[in-house]
Amino acid sequence: MMQNPNLYPNVNQPACNTNIMKPFFNLGSVQDATVYCMPMKLAHAYVPFQRIGCLFPPMKGLDAGTIFPELYRPYGVDPEYTIDA
């Protein structure tokens, strides 16, 4: 059984001796975050860590409910996440 190459020596690797969960490299940008993954375990949720980019100006942020454009997702705009629109 080929031992998984330890790609992230300084990151404590989860016990992953089977090859089911192949290490993911740069998955490219998922929606608005570049995702670098170590070997992923089944039944675990992975949340990309926020990296600050540009911000809404205060007045727009107060109306939008956030100052981070990447977190601004009002219901009803994105058809994929809208049921009764």
Place this chain on the structure above:
Amino acid sequence: MNTDRETLLKEVMAADFTLIDLNLYLNTHPYDQRTIMLFYNCAQRAKMLRNEYERLYGPLTASNSPNTCPWQWINSPWPWEHQS
């Protein structure tokens, strides 16, 4: 009709809101030097706006009421009151 007072009040609210969001971000990113500087600048701006409002229209909170007689806090309009 949005009076100058209400416009300035909304600016105070927006400045405070930005502080809250930056605070939440910094809680999870304590080593983000650039954002710490930004937070500091925003805090100064919020204080400046708050002082400006209180200088023109009176205290925003009772605890900011000056120690002059009579007690200022009861003067209308209260910050949240809309002037008809």
